[in-house]
Amino acid sequence: MNFSLEGRTYVVMGVANKRSIAWGISQALHNAGARLVFTYANERFEKPVRDLAATLDRDDSLFYECDVTDDDAINQTFENIKNEVGVIHGLAHCIAFAKREELKGEFLNTSRDGFALAHDISAFSLAAIARAAKDLMTEGGSILTLTYLGGERVVENYNVMGVAKASLDATMRYLANDLGKYGVRVNAISAGPIRTVSAKGVGDFNAILKEIEERAPLRKPVNKEEVGDAAYFLMSDLSRGITGEIIHVDSGYNILG
Template identity: 45%
Template sequence: MAKEKMVRRPILEGKKALIVGVANDNSIAYGCARAFHELGCEVAITYLNEKAKPHVEPLAGAVDAKIFAPLDVSQPGELEALFERIKNEWGELDILVHSIASAKKEDIKGKLVDCSADGFALAMDISVHSFIRMAKLAAPLMKKGGTMFAMTYHGARKVVPNYAVMGPVKAALEAACRYLAFELGKKKIRVHAISPGPLKTRAASGLKDFDLLLNEAVERAPVGELVDIMDVGFTCAYLATPYARRMTGETLYVDGGVNIMA
């Protein structure tokens, strides 16, 4: 009698992921959405506002997003409305990806010493505290455990000229990930900060002399090339699988090894 052929199911089949921060097809968040979708996960995608919607909607369709909703974390009530919809339509959540950051233009272009209190508070609220608020809302939906991700950058640990206010902000984000990993660990919820190398995203393009950062990364990377959004996406996908079930609180570099170089 012929042996039955074993059918392998996609490793994230049946899982549900919320991805926040898709702006266009170069977004790190979109790389995560594509990777999760490819591995069988259902995805929910948000868009910032009506201006952004036409750019993000085709991408949501490409990954068969079951939930497509607006989210501006600076607007009261929008975050709560999103999680209420997830609760009503899905009833649970397995993966959360926070890939948003913002600061005033003058603070991004200027020096940290010139950053105003209001500017610093804005950058911290959108880039860091919004992740904490999301974690609080997501945790009750992660009934069987789950994985949360936030996007950081090497400028949180070492001085990167022109990264300015975002350096200390991302450092706070990495610390928040560690503390959330500690607080949520007993619920089998794991939390990671992901630190990609320089990528040609819309947000990064606002940094002064960003092209120099890209060129330097290529020259210094042991692998001799830049990473792309799918490298980041598949790293997150791996961390969301049972293969990484006892990894938490890490800041993981996805940068071709640039961070190891002196």
């Protein structure tokens, strides 16, 4: 069995800065020997992603802009990746968005377009990307997305993003069923709260972390390295019997009532 990812290529979508879970995943895959292909939403993120990748001790990483709300952009991105590397062995989808004003107060006030936007970027994009990436996974593959407990139960303020995560979770399972026959596995990691750009501006994030320190079985918040290691497991042959699964990397918080 192959624990190493040497000779393999993985696409990581959604690195925003050094705190990003996507960056923790990138580092873990890199340390296991993988070649990385980064995609970012728009030119604003190009330099941060290139600067971070430059800290890795290899220079064959690739970079592509990919607006996941645009089918043509998705198809073009994977066409470009195919022309450059031929085969990919996995993909990490670390992408979500909801309007800031809909991530506080009551879910009841969610707008029609805010609901559609959150679902388009945070859930449908996984299906669109899986469809485009499948053609590059000719040696089998592992697709990974990031979800959160707020898709399974009500978490204050998470609101429309929680509903979008529930959709993402189901999307992941349906894709796992469709793609299994091609040797492609599809799973999700449900990470505990980590102070990333997503969490920026969340007033009571300290209170959320304090709750984890006091109540989670492991009594500490998780970090992006712990999520990265679980991602490495899901990208490697060690997880070859696992698909359609949500692995909680959350210090055990989700088991509490």
